Amino acid sequence: MSEIEKKDQTSTHKIGIYLWIWGLLFVLSFFSYLVDWYQFQGLLRWSLILIFMFLKAGLIMAFFMHLFWERYALVNVLLWPMTAIACFIVLMVAEFKYTLFTRIFYFFIGG
Amino acid sequence: MSEEYENNKSSYQAQSSETISGDGASSAPDMDYVRPAEIGEQDLYHGHSFITKWIFCQDAKVIGVQYFLTAVFTGIVGLILSWLMRLQLGFPELAGFMTAEHYYQFVTMHGMIMVVYFLTALFLGGFGNYLIPLMVGARDMVFPYVNMISFWMFFIAVAVLMASFFVPGGPTGSGWTLYPPQAILEGTPGSGAGILLMLISLSLFVIGFTMGGLNYLITVLQARTRGMTLMRMPLTVWGIFTATVLAMLAFPALLVSSIMMTLDKVLGTSFFMPTILKAGEVLEYGGGSPILFQHLFWFFGHPEVYIVALPAFGIVSDLISVHSRKNIFGYRMMVWAIVGIGALSFFVWAHHMYVSGMNPWFGFFFATTTLIIAVPTAMKVYNWILTLWRGNIRMNTVMLWCLGFIVTFVNGGITGIFLGNVTVDVPLSDTYFVIAHFHMVMGIAPLMVIMGAVYHWFPLVAGRMLDEKLGKWHFWITFLGAYSIYFPMHYLGFIGVPRRYFEMYDSPYMTSAVGMNEFISLAAFIVGAAQFILIYNIIKTLKVGKPAGKNPWKANSLEWHTSTVPPEHGNFGDRLPVVHRWAYDYSVPGANDDFIPQTTPPSEVINTEVEKT
């Protein structure tokens, strides 16, 4: 078993920061619920959904999962692989648009 | 060749006995200073009974051997399948017992076994488990218990896979890519139990591998010995480490596509299934997208290629360096090339899909990213041959395998440029050119490295030297045979012979290749049979082989400097080694010997002109 020096693990954060983040998460969740409640549509809806989503995800990762206090070596190892996911997402958006286009064009519109 | 070891035995023994306890009191403490340990000693569970020592064992070295043997078993099954395929292709009149169903089942199982259950398991499970803790100077993997479960998950996955040979309908015959709708449609061989067992087996493999992979990664990242920086690790560890990273991030896509396809098959969902008309009837599926599966599959599949290739790159670098008695040329470049290739491999997957009917504009993106990978790969090749340059090359069996690797890898790598460049790929894709390419680059080339690695590390694992003469026969038959299988096969692809054809003698341009096909089949039989030379060699050596002693190759890296040979559980006896230099200080000017082990403190080699530590 590796016993990492105990002394540094005892240093913790004030309870206030957790309560703050907790509260913020509730507020943000409420906001993203309101996006649906007021039936915003189009670009506004999408940007609001994504903003609230990333804020919530960021808060959870940074404070609840302690990434804010971790050393950059760990943070970077965790975040860089997301570029592969981002690339996958972007290309799949292009792909589904193309598939939808061919389906609608050849099966419904014709030419 | 073997006299040289005899001659130098006394000198290296003197050297190694000094260096093992290398961090002790020395004349110049400042010079040899290494930071104290951050982490306490690891508790190890030592087995007491036969079962805890050899079966449910928590020693990474035993687990490595278990992985190795299981993978070799599946590999032999794959080899026999390839024989049957070649019999059908070369001499169909002799293969009367084979129907097209059988042929396609063999194609599928051969591909899946060789790529996933043989090569991946062998490199990462086998070599990874055995070598990582030894090379980074750890007592064991960081989570020995999880490591053990990882192997048994793999074992169950293999058992499930093999079981599919014996279920009604046989194993799946949908090609190793398991493309839907084909894979789960009635009429395809093994579309009932066969495909389900395949998907379950793959899922088990991924779960088991995740457990093992976490071990390899954390061992490399968090459990290195004192003085072992990342940039002092042998390239073997770099290769296996990066490949494991790729596996951890790529296997999820395989898991997801397996789950989705299982649901399509069992519950009748339509993730990958569009409206289909089969035998005049419209099936209950509708609206799914087969292309989606291809994207998910290749998002896994392309990193998978590098999961096989990167450990081979790493291992071969070490072998070439040790046996040409010279430091690996451009170590830093080699490391960055491995990492760069690994990172890029997540951005190139759809070059397997140029003619799949995906968004045609993807061709530009993927051709560009694919050809970018050619640059670091080419740098690695240059560095291997530049390591040979002005070295002192021992032409033993290990080196022969390495040279064979260079020839086959360069050949296969260059045909990769054909297939990665979108326009050039169009006429060649789905032809024998593709078969020749990927067998050369990820079949034969990694196999050459595996063989070299077996001859190199067998003395460490078993304490005896493998027979050189048998080894050379093994090499030449394998190398020349394999080369003459796959080199001419490219030209079948130029003619335009498509892949996965059960019979091919009815078109004029195919008829012209009958003779060549027979020749290829003959060569395949011989090469396959030659592999049994190795098995004979191993059995013979275990009985009557020459004892290897410590460090028979006069290598620098830590695995050769263990307390006993073969290393016991815990690897390094009472004290963990302390590392003072990289693993490649061979033939340093001014040194007494032509190698300076990693554990030698600078004060002991004070007169040498060491450039990098």
Add this chain to the structure above:
Amino acid sequence: MHAGFIFLAVIVGSVLFHIFTPWYWTDIASNWGAMDDTITLTFWVGGGVFVAVCLFMVYCVFKFSYKEGRKVEYKPEDKKLEKILTWATTIGVVALLAPGLVVWNQYVNVPKNAIEIDVMAWQWGWQYRLPGKDGKLGNTKIVNINEDNPFGIILEDPNGNDDVLIQSDVINLKTNRPVKILLRSVDVLHNWYVPQFRAKMDAIPGVITYYWFEPNKTGEYEVLCAEYCGVGHYAMRGGVNVQSEEDYEKWLQEQETFSDLIAKQKKLELETEKLAKKINLNIE
């Protein structure tokens, strides 16, 4: 030493094999000569690198084989050499990539005057549909496919009526006129591939894929399925008959259109009805 000779023999043998091989690509019969050119270019550059690397390796084997006490160079890195090699490789790769991308740009952009051909694939066979006088293909739906409507044409679509149906696995093409192949599959993946035309693309159920080429040599060619599609994959063949303009027009006149087919079926139905009536009468 002998090892070096064998490796040398392998390299020389590979080159000789390439020079004297009787197996090489079939004579091209379409506009995609540029594809052959890119292959040739890649072949020369890649083959050159292969030979150079391997010969260097063989030279090292001859020159630096183990000798006790040989002075070995100790030079962990050579920044300058590595830089030169990186740039040289990069330039080589760009030189290979650029023409490839240019040709791909032509491949995905279909000329305006291309004739569209609907290629329908199933396990295991092909059939074809050409647009009629209006130059437009009617829309299709897989669920519409039945004996009376082998292509699944949507009956309400006016474009479909004059479509020329070719219920055979052989299609005729006009020389020197680009064709846009629209691929459609009703069950699994297929691929309509004529080696002499070089081009290919998969047919995927659920969507329509395309590619184009311009046949420029008259003759009969074989169509192969190039994407694994089940146990009949190897036997899934078709044919292309590239003809001169007059022959083609003559052939086209003889083909049946969708409205012909419907009319024929109507007639058939009427006749069967009449027949049934007759039989009934006779019985009475």
Add this chain to the structure above:
Amino acid sequence: MSDPKIEGLELKPGFKGMASDTASDQTMFKGVHWGKAMMWIFLLSDTFVFSCFLIAYMKGRGSTPVEWPNPSEVFALDAFGVPVPLLLIAIMTFVLITSSGTMALAVKYGYEKNRKMCGWLVLATAMGGLTFVGMQAFEWSKLIHEGVRPWENPFGAAQFGSFFFMITGFHGTHVSIGVIFLFIYSYKVFAGHYDTGKRGWFTTMKGDYVEIEILGLYWHFVDLVWVFIFAFFYLW
């Protein structure tokens, strides 16, 4: 957590620190427990699993020409006779975030070696998780009752049900596994296993409160995934 002190090494902050950590020997993540590092890498891998699910969902939903059911109608719940859109989902989100908060506090009290508080908070987290799973079971049965099946549904594109059951099912499995471990760990905390360093099963390692943080990482990750599912499945 906050920067550890490593003997013989000056730990620099920021990117410089990253460079020197990476270049140093023994460990790359300075002061990070093996188990914690493992959990992080595992979560990275699991992120790819969920990303692939969601990307597949995006591709599937985006490329179907059939109309996709409107989630705010499908998931509406009658409250006092009025259909409220996404009511149950909102409550589930509320429950999951609550449990995430208690978990974060449990980790804090664990490090302070406050056995009682830590134990109760882990137990509260487990109860929250259980409530979430229960509500999900309710939601599933409601939808099944309304005729939604993995292969078809009365509202629109068939893939709606497929993706819904698959993704929420996979997430629910994660939650359930987490709940089981939370109950076990709360027992272990109350029994004082982490104070005495008692070894658990499946491991040769001595018990330590860092295990609460490791479990916490997993639990927060489950919450994190829900954030994405909520945004992409229920709000899109």
